[in-house]
Amino acid sequence: MAFKLQVEKRSADPPRWLPAATSIGAVVIAFIISGIILTIIGGDPIRVFSFFYEAAFGSWAALSDTLVKATPLILVGLACTVAFRMKLWNIGAEGQFYIGAFFASLVVLLPIVPAGSSRWVTIGTMIVFGMIGGALWGFIPGFLKARYRVNEIITTLMLNYIAILWNNYWIFSKWSDAGFQMTPVFDKAAWLPRLADYAREFAFFSGMTLHFGFVIALIVTVIVWWILSRSKWGFEIKLIGDNPEAARYSGINIARNIVLVMMFSGALAGLAGMSEITGVVHRLQERISPGYGFTGIIIAWLAKLNPFAVVLVSILFGGLIVAGREIQPSGLAQLIQGIILFMVISSEFLLRYRVSFFGRNEAETPATPSTPEAETA
Numbered sequence: 001m002a003f004k005l006q007v008e009k010r011s012a013d014p015p016r017w018l019p020a021a022t023s024i025g026a027v028v029i030a031f032i033i034s035g036i037i038l039t040i041i042g043g044d045p046i047r048v049f050s051f052f053y054e055a056a057f058g059s060w061a062a063l064s065d066t067l068v069k070a071t072p073l074i075l076v077g078l079a080c081t082v083a084f085r086m087k088l089w090n091i092g093a094e095g096q097f098y099i100g101a102f103f104a105s106l107v108v109l110l111p112i113v114p115a116g117s118s119r120w121v122t123i124g125t126m127i128v129f130g131m132i133g134g135a136l137w138g139f140i141p142g143f144l145k146a147r148y149r150v151n152e153i154i155t156t157l158m159l160n161y162i163a164i165l166w167n168n169y170w171i172f173s174k175w176s177d178a179g180f181q182m183t184p185v186f187d188k189a190a191w192l193p194r195l196a197d198y199a200r201e202f203a204f205f206s207g208m209t210l211h212f213g214f215v216i217a218l219i220v221t222v223i224v225w226w227i228l229s230r231s232k233w234g235f236e237i238k239l240i241g242d243n244p245e246a247a248r249y250s251g252i253n254i255a256r257n258i259v260l261v262m263m264f265s266g267a268l269a270g271l272a273g274m275s276e277i278t279g280v281v282h283r284l285q286e287r288i289s290p291g292y293g294f295t296g297i298i299i300a301w302l303a304k305l306n307p308f309a310v311v312l313v314s315i316l317f318g319g320l321i322v323a324g325r326e327i328q329p330s331g332l333a334q335l336i337q338g339i340i341l342f343m344v345i346s347s348e349f350l351l352r353y354r355v356s357f358f359g360r361n362e363a364e365t366p367a368t369p370s371t372p373e374a375e376t377a
Contacts, residue, residue, distance in 0.1 A: 006356045014351050019304040022350055026302065026343035027316070033343075034336050048332065055326045056319030064195065064208040068280065070311075070318030072097070072289070074217040075272035076296030077303065077310040078224045079134075083265040085228060085305055086241040090262065092141060092156025093269040094293025095163030096134040100270020101277045102167050103133025105284040108186045109175055115187070122189045126274055127216075134270015135263040137163060142262025146255035152262070160293070171284055182285035192279040213275030218311070220268065225307040237261060269293060290321065298341045 035045030056066045076093045083090035104126040107113055113125050141155035168181070175183040195208035228234040240247040240254055248254055276288055295317055303309035317337070324333025 007353050008356075010352060010354055019351060020309075022347035023302050023304055023309075023313075023344070026347045027340060030336060030339040030343045033339050034332070037335070038332075051326070052319070052323040055323040060204075061207050062322065064210040065322050066315060066318045067210050067214050068318070069321045070314040071211070071213045071217050071279065072272040072276050072292045073295060073299055073314035073317055074214075074311055075220060075275065076269050076292050077299035077314050078220060078307060079265045079268035079272070080296045080300035081303070081305045081307060081310055082224060082228070082237075082268065083261060084241075084300055086237045086257065086261050088142075088145070088258065088261055088265075089153045090138070090141075090156050090265050091153055091297065092137065092159050092293070093265070093272075093296050094289060094291065095156070095160035096137045096266040096269035097273040097276075097289055097293050098160075098163040098167050099137040099273070100130040100134035100267075101273030101284060101288055102163075102170070103270065104130035104274035104277060105175075105183065105186075108190045109183060109284075117189060119189045119191075119193075122187075123192060123278065126190060126278060127271065130270045130274025131267040132270070134273065135267040137270070138262040138264070138266020139259060142259040145262070146258040167284065168286060171286060175284065177283075183283045185283050186278070190278055191282055192275065194279070209280075211275075211279035213279040216271070216275060220271065221307050221311055224268070228307065269296070295337065298337065298344065301344050302340065 031049065035049070038045040038048055055062060057063055076097060079093045079096070080090060107122065107126045107129050112129070113122050137159060140159060141150070141152045144150035144155055145152045171181055171183055177184045192211040192213050194211040195205040197205075199206040199208075226234075228237065236247065236252050236257060239250070240252060240257055244254060272292060273288070276292075277284055281288055299310055299313045299317060303313045320333045320336060324331075
């Protein structure tokens with residue numbers, strides 16, 4: 001029997017289950033396509049994906065490593081989520097991550113807190129400075145967008161390179177440790193506590209690298225959820241994103257909100273940079289990010305801008321990073337990430353259009369399209 005395909009633009013919001021279904025489907029299809037590619041080049045996809053699972057989630061130590069990688073991803077994913085909710089395309093989380101790390105490092109390297117200060121005074125100050133640094137880097141494109149209508153995609157993208165080169169200037173010259181591309185190791189008062197630090201009291205924690213930054217990321221997730229879903233400011237953010245004219249008519253200051261949202265987004269990305277240098281590398285150095293800021297964009301879209309879903313998706317991508325260090329062929333993790341991004345973008349079609357299949361007899365029955373955009377092929 002012949003079939004007819006009908007595509008029509010949705011006149012109402014899609015079913016509540018559909019966004020989650022498209023995200024899950026995008027990941028599943030991405031792995032299927034990756035498996036096909038592996039087969040074509042002579043690999044064994046079942047063996048590779050089994051090894052991927054074992055490397056990322058197969059033991060408590062592996063899960064600990066995965067959650068360490070997920071920590072900055074959660075924060076940059078939240079940073080992108082906040083901006084995207086208002087249809088602000090912040091592509092600069094990578095640069096805000098680096099500037100946050102730089103400002104947090106100032107607390108130790110200048111120093112801003114006296115030597116011998118307690119861990120929580122030092123860490124607390126580094127959290128504040130990391131967020132301030134990221135917020136300032138978010139203020140620049142936010143102000144240019146609000147005041148002069150400069151495209152934020154261009155400004156945030158270019159500021160990424162400036163931030164990375166700014167960091168490199170300091171770690172290659174002023175703060176270089178014996179000529180290497182890194183600063184001296186921070187005093188232990190500037191290290192976030194890790195599970196391994198408590199191995200003497202709890203032998204189970206031996207070798208576990210998970211640090212307190214993950215707890216910070218979970219707390220921030222709840223705060224962001226409350227702001228976006230329960231606060232007046234969150235309502236304003238959503239209204240501006242969905243209908244700027246209605247927001248303007250209701251008296252909402254759009255320009256001010258553009259600046260504030262970009263600063264808040266930048267502060268979250270800056271906090272991610274702070275957590276990485278205090279929880280993992282314990283110094284400021286070159287390449288502290290393997291592209292966390294850009295991966296955060298994929299995470300935000302795959303999570304459909306839901307803060308709690310950002311946590312789950314970040315853990316998946318954290319596993320991809322951890323397993324990618326072991327899996328061959330090299331670069332498979334990046335391949336899967338790229339295919340997931342492509343599938344997420346493609347899945348947006350199903351959220352905007354309804355696709356129907358008809359048998360020939362059904363399709364020949366006269367029907368009036370629900371919208372002028374309905375297309376029949």
